[in-house]
Amino acid sequence: MANKKSNSSEWKSTACILCTLNCGVKVQLNVEGTEIVRTKGDDDHPASRGYLCNKASRLNYYQNREDRLLSPMKRNAEGGYDPIDWDTAIEEIASRLGGIRDEHGGDKIFYYGGGGQGNHLPGAYAGSTLASLGVQYRSNALAQEKTGEFWVANRMAGGYNHADFEHAEVVMFVGKNPWQSHGFHRARAELREMAKDPDRTLIVLDPKRTQTADLADIHLPVKVGRDAWILAGMVAVIIQENLQDDTWLAEHTTGIDAVVEVFKNVDIEDCAEKSGIDEVIIRSTARTIAKAKSVAVFEDLGTQMNRHSTLVSYLQRLTWMLNGNFAKPGAAYTPNGLGKIGDGREAGKSPVAGGRIIAGIVPANTIPDEVLADHPDHYRGMIIESANPVHSLPDSPKWRQAMRALECSVVIDIAMTETARQADYVLPATTQFEKAEATFFNFEFPENYFHMRAPLFTPPEGVLDEAEIHARIAQALGTLPEDIIYTLNNALAQGGRDAFRELVFAKLSENPDIGKVAPVLLYRTLGKTLPKGMQNAAALWAPCHQHAMTNRKSVEAAGITGDGLMLGDNLFDAIIAGPSAVVISKEEWSDVWQRVPRESINLDLPDMLEAAGKLNSEAPQETTEEFPFLLSAGERRDFTANTIFRNPAWRRKDANGAMYINPDDAARLNLGDGSSARITSEGGVVDTIVEVNDRMQRGHISIPNGLGLDYPDEQGQLKVTGSSPNELTSSYLADEFVGTPWHKSVPVRVEAIG
Ligand code: SF4
Structure with missing residues (x-):
């Protein structure tokens, strides 16, 4: 790869493209101008201010790669691909997709993707193709992560909220490990600041003892998938101990009476028992939040891809909204950016499965079903751009089947991905560093960038x-x-x-x-x-x-x-x-x-309150004899980055993306570091390398995201590294309101293999 001895002395400005933050980066290229050979933080970037995590130094593995596509490809009768020229490719694609539009309607053509991290302009340009074809249904990765939160945030405060973590007295992370998944600028530096400040409290709600939990004042190791009970318990403590700010609520909100009506009856002891967190700790944590001058909360995939995910988005909001932690320093705000990411308006249902469309995107789980269904409105054509849903969405086997069932499928990407390999046409695009490019994930305040x-x-x-x-x-x-x-x-x-x-x-x-x-x-x-x-x-x-x-x-x-x-x-x-x-x-x-609509936050979401009111009578998910473990599929680690890097050499450690398992479980199953194990779910089977990890609870295992990709080895043969999480996931295991998948609590069994 890069030759560090022959770099140009000029530092060029760009950004890291490996997470939503897109930290400012300065790079030096080799003298030929073909490779990134040195990387440092951009001190002039007003948000990241010179900060980078470990991943940015590996950007050359994205730009320079053996699997780069350099010609449009068309699937042949044998299932392989032949290069074709651009004119033929465009003409045939327009003719075949235009034919579907004319015969069946543009709403039978589906669009997925539109840009990876830091690659958002394709989504804007795709709008022209979608309008030309009359496409009505689309989706992207946000539909398996954020739509529940967007929907709740929109109904409560008119839009997505971010928070001022830098200045908050109390910071709570719900199903989030910002040490690895970031989510706000300068995350690791800010976490260290929070940890050493005696006047601030860092709370982490996570089944795993993560690196962020190591820094926390309060770690709440909730049982896997039971976050709703602990959060409902906290809200109930605030209401039952009358800790809410009645004056602020009267001035700035509507619907508090409906909230009180439900939570005055919530059994906190039952919440404690089901969540696995002692009632005394639930009460003391709720009091800490209620009494703080400012509170900032960040929920993420640990709960958004888990049971009760939409309800959790509502409950965590109540913990800070009940005391006025909005529109003030150290609290939540609605950002003012150029894009409309996070607009959680509801807009109809998907045509076959009837999934709720939030923020213009249909639930990702049911897309293959909407292709394969014997239904007059099933999708017949698909365009997939800068995305790899065969690998990244639930139930990869069903996705492969659906791709082959389409009358015409087109993938636009820089490499021959798992999804491209199922398409009729593959169109090669420029990389993010070969064109002007940008992110619309701009959530800063009071200055936004x-x-x-x-x-x-x-x-x-x-x-x-x-x-x-x-x-x-x-x-x-x-x-x-x-x-x-x-x-x-x-x-x-x-x-x-x-x-x-x-x-x-x-x-x-x-x-x-x-x-x-x-x-x-x-x-x-x-x-x-x-x-x-x-x-x-x-x-x-x-x-x-x-x-x-x-x-x-x-x-x-x-x-x-x-x-x-x-x-x-x-x-x-x-x-x-x-x-x-x-x-x-x-x-x-x-x-x-x-x-905020009518400058007043709406606390009364009847469907959420109804779900919260039923928690005490609901039995939480239990493991079974057949599937005695719960798997977190797609954990963020030091060397994971979705599928943007396909060359496994980019990882300095954890080369195969090991399965993490608690020492007691490992001993019982005769597993040790480096041994091999088989994970079986009702959806599929993968083999993996083992790492014994005392940060995991008993009965809880994890495998990382972005593994299970193939890449040419030194002989040019494609070789798969690690396990693909979505060979194990099932599309029907999803949130009842918005269809976000439960990837973080997949029932599985684990066996040692030779
Ligand atoms: S936090 Fe790390 S991965 Fe994210 S943009 Fe910054 S350097 Fe890249």
């Missing part, structure tokens, strides 16, 4: 930006308005950006339908006028105008000025010119209330 990264590398022959791919598909489908492109390009050439802006808004008011293909229109017009390599950034122009129009005060406070519509252009230009992240809004804490 946006980072448009310039490309580091020239793309190889044969690949295209997703923007170009979608522009060509729209063109082939006849939906790209060539006359308008010509007029807009003329306006740019003769009158510059002012003339362009006026014309775009005039055309949009004449014919709002143009807006549906706006991303590729902007790419083919404005994009060509942007600095070299930045054409792909053009789609950001529209969100910049939208943000400027609705948030003039906060944009101006961020230092961007401009009369009328000029403000949107100036914001766009500032982002394009910024070598690092740029401040796009600056607000006061009181401004947060502008994003």
